[in-house]
Amino acid sequence: MVLELIDSNECIWKQGLINDTFLQSDAVNILQILLAQEAHEDFLVWGEERSGEFSVCSAYKLLQKNLEDPTAYALQTRSSVFYKLLWNLDLPGKIKITIWKISWNYLPTLANLKFKKLVTTSCCPRCASAEESMGHLFRRCPTTVEVWSELNYLHFLNIQGMEFEEWLTWAIWKDRNRRVHDRKIITGKDTSNFVSKYMEELKGLEENICTKRREDVSWKAPPSSVIKINFDSAFDGRRFRSVSGMVARDARGTVLFTRTSFHERVVSAFAAEALACQLAVSTGFDKGWIRVIIKRDSLTTVKKCKPLKLDKSQIGVFIRNIQQMKSNFQEISFNLVPRPTNELAHALATKMLKGGKSVYLEGKAFSFMDPRTTVGRSREPD
Incomplete structure (x- = not known):
């Protein structure tokens, strides 16, 4: 049974058992399947849409692929471009x-x-x-x-x-x-x-x-007693790995911690972003912070973190984990920011992707960061 391939205590695949049981190509694909932190009922997903939801448009595209006339399909492809x-x-x-x-x-x-x-x-x-x-x-x-x-x-x-x-x-x-x-x-x-x-x-x-x-692209300080966590991710599509980078600062703009986390078997940049967001939320929870603002320059991930409805997309596992952790906070919000205001988290992720390291620094930034940008300007709360 599939359940026997999963370590229920750690919510991870039993890598050794899978490698011994399946062909290498199949084992790689299985190990890339995302697992939720808590068990849940199975549900149907429409595989022709990234959202996992059925749409007439995707069904039409699927039918076009099955046309017997290759010329008609080629014409349709050119038109779609x-x-x-x-x-x-x-x-x-x-x-x-x-x-x-x-x-x-x-x-x-x-x-x-x-x-x-x-x-x-x-x-x-x-x-x-x-x-x-x-x-x-x-x-x-x-x-x-x-x-x-x-x-x-x-x-x-x-x-x-x-x-x-x-x-x-x-x-x-x-x-x-x-x-x-x-x-x-x-x-x-x-x-x-x-x-x-x-x-x-x-x-x-x-x-x-x-x-x-x-x-208006400079970093903005959060309200008093609120912690702002900026996060970003870098993805290596050839090796299917990613690095999450995050910076936490308080209302004075002081860096509370900087962190990078290295991840293997990440299926896409889409998943890398959601994984970084999940890590930012879990880090805030581990710190015991009850009022947090999560910032990212990717609209897709930010939008998915706000509603409480079931997400059937490729990153649905991460979104489900994030939704479950939200109840641990007195106040938590997910906001989109311009890339320049997220430059520290972006620099962390891209710099550490080459080294493949997970690093955590308490109360300070990495040495390669510009010291002029590690403390935010004093501005009105956003």
Whole structure:
């Protein structure tokens, strides 16, 4: 039975028994399976989603893999790459949705409307020289040609990296609709000027936001009597091992301890983060602290630690252990922080991954740390 392969007292696999019983490749996979600190009932997990929860999207992807026609699957793969890039663009949703509609020929151009017998004419409303197809609207129409000719001017304004073509495509469709519905005549130069001005405003807004973020990236002291533990992890995917790094400081910014912990048979960077979070919580409990703030620059792990519902993902074991330990604290919270404010924990994890050591220092930091950053600035509690 599987139970016979587990040391119930230590909640670990019986490594010797597993290595003697199974092939080496199988033994490695078994030893990488995570174990909870306390026994629990089994539950079903959907293996095609990282969350462990069934979704129609994952079922659709699974069916696509089983298509008999490899060409159809290859086409689907190429499309998925395109749409992944599209949805990850730093653009407003209205522009991305417009591009998505164009990719499927879903825009209500007059050619499409005539095909569906909703209009009687498909002549371009801007130039009246050809049918308003997708190719004519966005490439061949004289008004559009004038818009694209301004593209070099936009580059001259030094606003690279803001997806010119997507912005211009959206603007062309927007101004075309104003021509059709509002009877407003808009030249190609007007459209280009609108886009350049709009993008410049966004660029200025983005610079202001970045400046404000840079001003707020310093470490912030916790409230009085609360301990803040910053943690991070470093993962070696070739050897399936990781190092957890953490720094605990009080309301004055004084370092209470620094710690690194080396772990073998870690299946992923995802698991390494959750393991580091579990170690941070357990360390706070072992210290007898009752009011703790746990900080990390990974949104996924932080979000999973907050709810009390069953987590079926790969790191569900760690999340379950963390949820069980939360009841030992009078107050505990999990918060996301920018990477610069988590630099000490990050430096610990990455530095010690090469050496593969577990080290604990009471009341001080490691020698390689910048002494100017081991004591936080005196700021308002966050």
